Amino acid sequence: xxxxxxxxxxxxxxxxxxxxxxxxxxxxxxxxxxxxxxxxxxxxxxxxxxxxxxxxxxxxxxxxxxxxxxxxxxxxxxxxxxxxxxxxxxxxxxxxxxxxxxxxxxxxxxxxxxxxxxxxxxxxxxxxxxxxxxxxxxxxxxxxxxxxxxxxxxxxxxxxxxxxxxxxxxxxxxxxxxxxxxxxxxxxxxxxxxxxxxxxxxxxxxxxxxxxxxxxxxxxxxxxxxxxxxxxxxxxxxxxxxxxxxxxxxxxxxxxxxxxxxxxxxxxxxxxxxxxxxxxxxxxxxxxxxxxxxxxxxxxxxxxxxxxxxxxxxxxxxxxxxxxxxxxxxxxxxxxxxxxxxxxxxxxxxxxxxxxxxxxxxxxxxxxxxxxxxxxxxxxxxxxxxxxxxxxxxxxxxxxxxxxxxxxxxxxxxxxxxxxxxxxxx
Ligand code: ATP
Numbered sequence: 001x002x003x004x005x006x007x008x009x010x011x012x013x014x015x016x017x018x019x020x021x022x023x024x025x026x027x028x029x030x031x032x033x034x035x036x037x038x039x040x041x042x043x044x045x046x047x048x049x050x051x052x053x054x055x056x057x058x059x060x061x062x063x064x065x066x067x068x069x070x071x072x073x074x075x076x077x078x079x080x081x082x083x084x085x086x087x088x089x090x091x092x093x094x095x096x097x098x099x100x101x102x103x104x105x106x107x108x109x110x111x112x113x114x115x116x117x118x119x120x121x122x123x124x125x126x127x128x129x130x131x132x133x134x135x136x137x138x139x140x141x142x143x144x145x146x147x148x149x150x151x152x153x154x155x156x157x158x159x160x161x162x163x164x165x166x167x168x169x170x171x172x173x174x175x176x177x178x179x180x181x182x183x184x185x186x187x188x189x190x191x192x193x194x195x196x197x198x199x200x201x202x203x204x205x206x207x208x209x210x211x212x213x214x215x216x217x218x219x220x221x222x223x224x225x226x227x228x229x230x231x232x233x234x235x236x237x238x239x240x241x242x243x244x245x246x247x248x249x250x251x252x253x254x255x256x257x258x259x260x261x262x263x264x265x266x267x268x269x270x271x272x273x274x275x276x277x278x279x280x281x282x283x284x285x286x287x288x289x290x291x292x293x294x295x296x297x298x299x300x301x302x303x304x305x306x307x308x309x310x311x312x313x314x315x316x317x318x319x320x321x322x323x324x325x326x327x328x329x330x331x332x333x334x335x336x337x338x339x340x341x342x343x344x345x346x347x348x349x350x351x352x353x354x355x356x357x358x359x360x361x362x363x364x365x366x367x368x369x370x371x372x373x374x375x376x377x378x379x380x381x382x383x384x385x386x387x388x389x390x391x392x393x394x395x396x397x398x399x400x401x402x403x404x405x406x407x408x409x410x411x412x413x414x415x416x417x418x419x420x421x422x423x424x425x426x
Contacts, residue, residue, distance in 0.1 A: 012074045014043070014085055017092070019067040020074055021285045022083035024058050026293075032060040034078035041072025046130055047137025048172040056175050061296065063287045067091055090281050094131060097256065097278070098138040101226065104253070105144060108224045114216055115146075115226030117250055121243055121267075122258030124233030127286040129157060131258065132230045136179070137172045144225035145170055147212060148179060151205060151246060152232045154192040154294065158184050160305045160366060160387055161192045161298045162420040164204055166212045168222055177309045185211060188368035188384045190330060190418040192298060194232045194242060197331050199350040200380065202245050207381040209249035226253075235263050244270060258282050302366070302422040305387065306403055317391065318408040322358040322398045325410065327367065329356050329417040330380060351380055356417050358400060363393045366418040367402070373413055385411070389422050 012020050024034045035057055038050040043066050050056065050066070058064060066074055067089065076083060097118075104116035118135070120128045132148065139146045149166045150156040157178050158165035167184040174180075187204040194201050216223045229250055231243060240263070247255060252275060257264040259282040267277045289297070306315040331350045353375055356362065366389050372382040388410065392401035403424055404410070 008077065008079055010076045010083060011039075012076065012083075012085060014041075014066075014068045014072050014074065015087070016069060016071045017089070018085055018087050019065045019089050019091070019285065020076075020083065020085050021063075021065045022058075022076065023064070023081040023287065024060050024062040025079050025081045026061045032079055034058045034062070034076060034080055036064075036066065036077075037075045039073040039075055041068060042070055043068045043072045043074065044137075045175050046173070047134040047141070048175050049141075050175065058176060061293065062176075063285075065089075065283070065285045086285060088284060090283050093280055094134055095138070097280070098135055098142075101135065101139070101254070102142060105139075105224055105226060108226070115224045116253045117227045117229070118254040118256060119229040119231060119247060119250065119252040120256045120258065121231050121235065121263065122233065122282070123235055123260055123263075125286060125288045126233075126259040126282040128152075128230055128233070128258055129155065130283075130286065131256065131280075132157075132228050133173055135228050136169050139225060139228075140169055140172050145219075145221045146225040147216060147222055147227040149208065149212060149227055149229040149250065151208075152230055153189050153194050153201070154232060155297060156301075157230070159186045160302050160418075160420060162190050162366070162418045163188055163368075163384070164208055166208060166215075166227075168215075168219070185215070186384050186386075188330075188370070188416050188418065190368070190416065190420070192420060194234055195238055196419070197350050198238050198242065199348075200330055201242060202249075203351055203380055205242075205246055206249045207383075209246075209251075211383070212250065235260065240266065243267075247271065247275065254278065256280055298420070299422065302389070302420070306389065306405060306424075313405065316404050316407045317401060318404070319394075319399045319401050320408075320410055322400065325358065325415055327356040327358055327362065327415045327417055328353045328375070328379070330354070353379055358393075358398075359395065360393050362390045362400065362417060364421045364423055365390055366420045366422060368416040368418060369411060370414040370416055375414070379414060379416070384416070385413070387418075388415075389424060391424050 025032045035055045038052050043050045108115040150158045151164045165184045165186040255277045264279040332352050366387045368384040372379040388402040388404040390400050
């Protein structure tokens with residue numbers, strides 16, 4: 001069949017140390033597609049090198065920067081919202097950070113100590129996730145095997161929203177997708193707002209920190225490569241205290257503060273001298289996201305969890321009897337301290353397991369499948385195997401239908417109710 005003529009083909013010649021920024025239109029029509037090709041020279045997208053003459057596809061909503069250290073020619077086909085070449089980028093500074101981390105990694109090998117643990121903090125929309133990606137990609141390109149820790153429960157990259165996780169990075173991320181995921185370590189938090197239950201957030205951060213440190217100790221290569229930690233954009237009040245807690249739980253050596261000098265000054269004041277705190281400017285290319293685009297990207301994360309990035313996964317759907325499952329949520333409604341049993345604090349209530357009677361209240365919710373097999377275990381501090389989504393509830397038959405990456409039956413384990421909801425439109 002005849003190919004439609006593409007009038008929107010553009011060529012860009014980039015000088016050394018510049019980047020092409022583009023956004024793919026995001027109208028209601030979800031199928032907008034842009035194709036990028038490197039025609040000559042070298043270029044990278046957030047630290048991943050492009051292969052010459054290979055087409056890379058980007059879909060509606062994508063916001064991309066193609067950076068070149070030595071100059072290149074790029075070709076762009078399809079409708080873009082904006083496409084321009086920027087001369088001012090912070091990439092040299094980001095490369096210097098990578099170089100400093102590399103020095104620490106070499107030192108750790110020479111001295112037989114663990115490698116640098118770097119944590120990236122800053123308000124929303126300053127490019128924290130992007131900087132993590134760049135530093136991780138540069139590390140693997142330098143033959144390192146760093147651990148990526150994502151503590152952003154709203155826009156995290158490892159599992160579904162409402163979780164925190166860690167994974168070993170063994171190859172650069174795909175240009176149009178994230179890092180490949182072999183056995184990520186995931187903890188259930190159950191909300192996309194880190195402030196919804198600070199006691200629980202800090203508890204799961206501590207657990208992930210302990211297990212991550214253990215894993216580093218048992219893998220020499222990862223141990224010398226260190227870790228890169230992404231955090232939430234909540235930096236005020238309790239959010240700031242969460243940052244201090246994270247730094248402690250993960251024994252951070254370096255804190256990279258993006259964009260906010262006030263936060264930088266607070267951390268310099270509050271961190272021990274052994275922790276190096278650095279201020280970095282944000283890239284002018286980072287796009288501010290509306291709350292709608294945040295909701296859309298959370299939804300896309302869940303869809304991706306079940307169906308894959310290119311609809312290449314085939315989830316199962318099956319019925320589960322209410323009598324065959326035990327569902328719990330974490331955190332009882334808060335009572336004032338004066339109403340609590342003697343010796344108990346309101347905070348303890350926030351990390352308590354509360355049984356949930358299966359019914360309409362779980363419809364469209366995600367349920368975490370815990371590795372814990374009973375409430376006598378420390379369920380909150382146990383990581384999760386994965387997630388199912390409740391797509392139907394039948395009160396007459398006392399069953400629910402679940403969407404699951406694994407075939408039936410559901411393992412004989414505990415399910416933890418998440419506040420995150422997903423409407424399966426497939
Ligand atoms: P959050 O508030 O969710 O924590 P963040 O600070 O982690 O946000 P990113 O997710 O890294 O921010 O970046 C926001 C968006 O900007 C992303 O879609 C990313 O692809 C895009 N972006 C980042 N850097 C650039 C750049 N130099 N040019 C164009 N787009 C960019």
